[in-house]
Amino acid sequence: MKSINNFFYFILFAITFMNARDCKAVKPIGSETVVDKDENVYNIVKIGKQTWMVENLKTTKYNDGTAIPLVTNNEEWSTLTSPGYCWYDNDAKNYKDSYGALYNWYTVNTGKLAPIGWHVPNDTEWTILENFVSSNLGTPDSLAKALSATTSWTTYKSPSSIGNDLSKNNKSGFSALPGGCREVSNSGFINVGYNGYWWSSTEDGADFVWNRALHYYSSDLMKRYDPKFTGLSVRCIKDSQ
Numbered sequence: 001m002k003s004i005n006n007f008f009y010f011i012l013f014a015i016t017f018m019n020a021r022d023c024k025a026v027k028p029i030g031s032e033t034v035v036d037k038d039e040n041v042y043n044i045v046k047i048g049k050q051t052w053m054v055e056n057l058k059t060t061k062y063n064d065g066t067a068i069p070l071v072t073n074n075e076e077w078s079t080l081t082s083p084g085y086c087w088y089d090n091d092a093k094n095y096k097d098s099y100g101a102l103y104n105w106y107t108v109n110t111g112k113l114a115p116i117g118w119h120v121p122n123d124t125e126w127t128i129l130e131n132f133v134s135s136n137l138g139t140p141d142s143l144a145k146a147l148s149a150t151t152s153w154t155t156y157k158s159p160s161s162i163g164n165d166l167s168k169n170n171k172s173g174f175s176a177l178p179g180g181c182r183e184v185s186n187s188g189f190i191n192v193g194y195n196g197y198w199w200s201s202t203e204d205g206a207d208f209v210w211n212r213a214l215h216y217y218s219s220d221l222m223k224r225y226d227p228k229f230t231g232l233s234v235r236c237i238k239d240s241q
Contacts, residue, residue, distance in 0.1 A: 034236075036115050037061035044238070045173040048132040050125065051238035053118070054175045056100025056198075060085065062112035068103075078184040080229050083107035088180050089189050098152070099179030099192065102231030105209045108199050118236040123202035123210045123223075125237055129174075130212075130221050137171040141219045146171040153178055153216050154194050160219035176214055182231025197224070197232040 033041050036059035043054040061067055071077050071084035083106045088095040107113055108120050121129075130143065137146045141160045148162045148169045156163030180192030193216075200210045208225040211232055215222065226232070 034115050034118060037063060037065050042236075045175075047129060047172055047174065048136070050129060050132075052129075052174060053236045054173065056177070056179060057103075057113070057234040057236055058096055058100040059113070059115075060101070062110060063114065063116050064112055066112070068107055068113075074182075074184065074188040077104075077182065077188060077231070078229055080104055081106065083110060086182060086231055088182075088192050095179075095192070099177055100233055102179070102182045103199070103234055104231055105199060105228040108201055108209075108234065113234065114236040117239050119239060120199055120201045120234055121237040123200045126198075126200055126210075126212050126221075126223075133172050133174075143221050144214050144219045145169045147174045147176045147221060148196075148214055149175040149177050151177075152193060156217045158217060158219075161217050162214060162219075163216040176235075178214070178216060179233045181233075184229075188231075197226075198235045199232045 032044055034044060034053065035041050036057070038059050038061055040058050045052055045054050059068070060070065069082070069084050071080065071086055072090045077084065077086070083104065085101045085103045085107060087101060088099060103113065114120055133146050134140050134143050144162045145160065145168060150166045150169045153163045153166060158164060162169065176196050178191065178193050178196045180190055180195065181197045182188050183190065195213060195215045197211055197213045200212065202210045204210050204225040207227055209228055210223065210225050213222040213224050
């Protein structure tokens with residue numbers, strides 16, 4: 001009987017230890033921040049072995065201080081094969097602080113967009129984040145909620161969707177917001193408040209690039225590819241130590 005009790009307490013200790021380990025696996029990093037060349041300050045969070053910015057990038061300068069071209073005209077934007085950025089609806093006052101800037105992929109591809117010591121994640125790094133959050137902070141059915149902020153998402157009643165009971169969102173601390181994107185149809189700007197999109201640095205053929213998206217009605221972190229001229233948000237990850 002004693003050996004059975006000892007075995008029971010060992011299992012209980014192991015479960016408690018594992019739970020404690022998982023709680024520590026997602027950690028806001030105190031007062032640590034990172035600053036871009038515009039002197040915007042970003043909070044950061046450690047998720048598993050990765051360290052991420054908690055906010056979308058909003059710099060108007062590369063990390064060498066060079067200005068990134070601001071492109072407001074939609075026709076010009078749709079034909080770019082060179083770097084450019086914009087604010088949603090060309091409205092920095094209402095969208096810059098919450099959602100950051102929208103960049104085309106040519107800006108990402110310079111390798112100078114993120115602050116020094118940081119970079120735009122590649123497709124593999126996005127997959128590592130996805131797998132870690134699914135394994136440690138819920139299930140694939142709750143992945144989107146674990147990544148999404150507790151504000152700004154459009155309400156949606158499906159139980160596992162981002163927009164259902166926002167108070168249960170953001171177990172990861174990633175704090176994703178629905179910043180929308182810029183494409184070429186209509187005014188070019190769509191889906192703010194509904195969907196968020198983030199570049200990877202990994203190309204898919206000559207004209208497309210892999211990215212990730214969260215939709216207010218879904219439980220998935222969606223892997224997508226879009227044309228290089230599309231305007232998407234950027235979330236930076238810290239270089240390996």
